[in-house]
Amino acid sequence: MLISLKNIHKSYTIGSGSYLALKGVNLQIEKSEFVAIMGPSGSGKSTMLHILGCLDTPSEGTYHLNGKNVGTLNDNELSTIRNSQIGFVFQSFNLLPKFSVLDNTMLPFLYSDVPKNERKKRAVESLEKVGLGSKLDNKPNQLSGGQIQRVAIARSLVMKPNIILADEPTGNLDTKTGDEVMDIFSRIHSEEKATIIVITHEPEIAEYTDRTIMLKDGLIVNDTKSA
Amino acid sequence: MDFIDHITISFTSLRSNVFRTFFSTLGIIIGVMAVVALLGIGKSAQRSIELSFDSFGSNSIYVVPGQQSDNFGPPNLADTFTLSEVDRFIDYPKKYIEGIAAQTFTNFRVQYGNTTESQTILGSHGDYIEIQNFEAEYGRLLTKKDSDQRAKVALVGPDLIEDFFNGENPVGKTMRINGTSFTVIGVFKKKGTSSFDNPNDDIMIPFTTYSQYLVSGDNLSLVSVEAIDPKFVEQAKDETRSILRKIRGVGTNQEDDFTVRDSGEILSSINQITGIFTGFLSSIAAISLLVGGIGVTNIMFVSITERTKEIGLRKSIGAKNRDILIQFLTESIMVTLLGGIIGICVGIILSFIASKLLDLPTEIYLDAIGLGVLFSVIIGLIFGIYPAQKASKLNPIDALRYE
């Protein structure tokens, strides 16, 4: 089992009170699954994804990643997991505006022990996979929204992670470019055998995946595998 | 992440904000500039003082008439030594003293050809030439015979060839000092100069001649004594005191009516004065460095706030707290180092100009450069660590959400 969440709670302190964003989530995801997480706004989707990505820690419950209890790891160990095992794709892209497409893609290498002479080659490979092999030296502001998100996907791929986590990756894109982005995820899923978890609002996007998890008020209310 | 990566990231970020980078370095530029200029000018001044004392030598003792209470001050001009006192001192049997000289000087109008100018005329007596290590460039030096004969001869400084003798070798020529004809018998070799003491444009004549033709009376303002060896300076001073007390008839219970000092004492009191001066100016430099440092802290906070999302992103792709800390520390050190390098350049130029204006020898300020670099790196470190630490401790989720 790649991912195993047991009784995950997450509470945020707001002022003097606290708000429970996750209220006991149990979830198991196998290696190479392609999963969509859906649910109304505020239902806890992002919170759950951050916990899965070791960016945040649960207030209660245990998270086993590859059989390892994440709750026992320190800051540096979590950083290493984020770097080598997980690739993030955000709704708002989060590219560094001053850096070229190639440099943005190579960013994760900075925090890795990938030898320097391999970095450029691997980044170019990633960019070719998302169809941007010809834009290496462009700055993000010279690209369209769809292209920017493809750079972010290439960046999430360079470290060859086990898991790719995408938080509404098509949320800022029109339907056509959104479909292009999802096509890329599908292809990566079938070619790389990576585990991909995508948060989305749109049922059409969820159709690209093999499994749809519905969240509501911090709990999983539905979990269906499609054909 | 290695050193080159950190430098590259910092450079990219600084370059994208050239204007702000420059302004954040301004305080450091001024501070380091002050440090470097100070050190440079201070060093030149010190060097020039040492140079002027080098020409006397470390076994020199000075005797001025009158009681000087403080370490360093003008002699009382009313008190003098007479020629006969000095001659008795010279003839007195001595154990630790090998040379005695006396001198006095005044400015007189000197006429050569069609030019008449005011020049410093130095009347010298005793072993003056030997103690001060004069050597002849042209002609000869003054001798005891010149002194005994009250000869109207003059030894002139090398600078006067250009400044006064129209570039000609003046040996054998005649000039008029205060109306009296003198023959130039020699030009001495150029001596080390300082702003305090430039003998190279003096005219030197025997004191006997000086007192006969130029001023009435035989009053000498300074007696210099040379110990037989630098290690006997103290004994030579004691000997000087006891002989001069006898010659000047100072009673057993009376205090000396003259003051004996060695060159080391004079040097250290001058150093004390320049020390106070540089100490005062260094505190100004320190204040500008402090203000500059606070400016750097400020600018780093602005930069970190602007780049909160970037910090969140870097953490989400695997940056450790330490990576973020070093990234921003590198950036602040690069800012201060840049300011430091500019400050060093400007400071060197300033001290170069200042030493030219003040006619001090120009020194190479290697330690000033080292100190400038060291200061700017340390300030970058001290004033960058707090913002960098804050940046490194940001929660990645909060940082990513920051708008």
Ligand SMILES: Nc1ncnc2c1ncn2[C@@H]1O[C@H](COP(=O)(O)OP(=O)(O)O)[C@@H](O)[C@H]1O
């Ligand atoms: N850092 C936070 N502090 C306080 N409340 C938060 C924080 N992050 C999320 N929340 C709250 O937790 C709930 C779930 O948020 P989120 O996981 O972002 O929802 P979703 O992604 O499903 O829209 C929301 O009500 C949100 O306001």
Ligand SMILES: [Mg+2]
């Ligand atoms: Mg969300």
